[in-house]
Amino acid sequence: MSGQPKTANIVIIGGGAVGCGVAYSLAKAGVEDVLLLEKEPTLAAATSGQAAGLVGQVRNSVERTQLAMWSVQTFCELQAVDTANPGWRQVGSLRVALNDKRVREFEGMKAVADEAGLETEFIDNAAANEHWPLMDFSAAKAVLWCASDGYLQPSDLTMAYVAHARKMGAQFLTSTPARSIRLEGGRVTGVETDAGVIECKTVINAAGAHAFHIAQSVGLELPIVPVRHEFFVTVHADGLVPDLPVVRIPDASLYLRAETNALLCGGWEPEGLSTDPRGFALTAEPPAIDPDYEVLGWFAEQLAPHLPKVNDLGLRSVFRGWPT
Numbered sequence: 001m002s003g004q005p006k007t008a009n010i011v012i013i014g015g016g017a018v019g020c021g022v023a024y025s026l027a028k029a030g031v032e033d034v035l036l037l038e039k040e041p042t043l044a045a046a047t048s049g050q051a052a053g054l055v056g057q058v059r060n061s062v063e064r065t066q067l068a069m070w071s072v073q074t075f076c077e078l079q080a081v082d083t084a085n086p087g088w089r090q091v092g093s094l095r096v097a098l099n100d101k102r103v104r105e106f107e108g109m110k111a112v113a114d115e116a117g118l119e120t121e122f123i124d125n126a127a128a129n130e131h132w133p134l135m136d137f138s139a140a141k142a143v144l145w146c147a148s149d150g151y152l153q154p155s156d157l158t159m160a161y162v163a164h165a166r167k168m169g170a171q172f173l174t175s176t177p178a179r180s181i182r183l184e185g186g187r188v189t190g191v192e193t194d195a196g197v198i199e200c201k202t203v204i205n206a207a208g209a210h211a212f213h214i215a216q217s218v219g220l221e222l223p224i225v226p227v228r229h230e231f232f233v234t235v236h237a238d239g240l241v242p243d244l245p246v247v248r249i250p251d252a253s254l255y256l257r258a259e260t261n262a263l264l265c266g267g268w269e270p271e272g273l274s275t276d277p278r279g280f281a282l283t284a285e286p287p288a289i290d291p292d293y294e295v296l297g298w299f300a301e302q303l304a305p306h307l308p309k310v311n312d313l314g315l316r317s318v319f320r321g322w323p324t
């Protein structure tokens with residue numbers, strides 16, 4: 001006999017960082033009877049378990065900046081709890097501009113940050129070097145420092161949301177794929193699973209790359225395109241410590257941070273590979289991604305002028321997925 005509830009106030013489809021974060025926020029806001037469905041046996045099984053965990057608040061609009069600031073506040077609160085915390089490290093971030101156009105963009109972002117109430121400052125290359133002694137900032141035209149940025153462990157964040165949401169009454173069912181959303185007279189009436197229908201009036205679609213198919217079950221075409229993203233982690237090396245700030249060099253399409261005593265480096269591919277969600281079904285997975293060593297090697301080449309040590313570091317692991 002299934003332990004699946006027959007009714008819920010709100011059903012969330014998808015147990016990644018987004019779905020679990022929404023469950024946590026709803027429970028914290030006092031919303032009762034929240035039920036999350038995850039098709040895999042574990043939570044954070046898809047994109048969230050592969051993410052690099054960089055948390056950046058400097059954005060192009062005040063609203064997005066304030067949303068990111070609110071996230072940081074949440075991570076600080078969760079980290080203050082002894083158990084089930086997200087591994088949040090508020091190490092700061094350095095955003096490096098290599099040309100004048102980027103400097104102007106950073107100036108615009110700083111103005112947005114000022115308006116949003118986020119503290120940032122331009123620092124000189126020597127000060128940047130004090131934050132990241134192994135890096136060579138001589139090519140930098142500007143460096144924007146944000147002390148309250150940082151990074152976390154995305155799987156730990158997801159599990160922290162779950163642990164705290166559970167304590168506040170939210171329920172989580174794994175190995176329970178949602179098959180479709182039921183509508184009557186244009187209103188949501190429930191979610192279908194293999195064990196039957198869960199009646200509800202509100203559904204939150206947090207199914208990641210499958211959000212397209214869930215929306216399709218009520219006749220909506222979500223304009224989402226999963227795009228391949230990958231990063232590598234090297235072997236341990238002297239001088240790499242967890243408290244080094246996150247670095248972003250958009251002109252080299254790069255980001256990096258320390259992962260314990262190793263280097264984590266990823267980037268934005270100039271010709272990012274995408275997959276059309278119409279090409280796979282709700283019951284199937286997006287195409288498997290093998291590590292693309294040509295792209296990962298290009299990240300390392302892009303980084304070498306700024307961090308020559310990368311040439312000496314062996315590769316330990318590659319993370320990849322289809323963020324939407």
Ligand SMILES: Cc1cc2nc3c(=O)[nH]c(=O)nc-3n(C[C@H](O)[C@H](O)[C@H](O)COP(=O)(O)OP(=O)(O)OC[C@H]3O[C@@H](n4cnc5c(N)ncnc54)[C@H](O)[C@@H]3O)c2cc1C
Pocket residue numbers: 013014015016017018019037038039040043044045046047048049050051052053054055176177178179206207208209210211229230231282319320321322323324
């Ligand atoms: C290599 C890499 C690095 C990244 N680095 C960063 C970073 O540094 N910072 C950052 O902010 N973001 C980063 N991202 C992006 C980030 O990972 C995603 O934005 C985030 O994880 C999306 O979370 P999600 O919950 O929406 O999706 P997912 O984690 O994909 O969760 C969706 C869940 O829905 C479930 N599901 C699907 N269909 C159904 C169904 N029918 N019924 C029930 N459950 C279903 C899936 O199994 C899955 O668990 C990175 C992504 C990748 C791939």
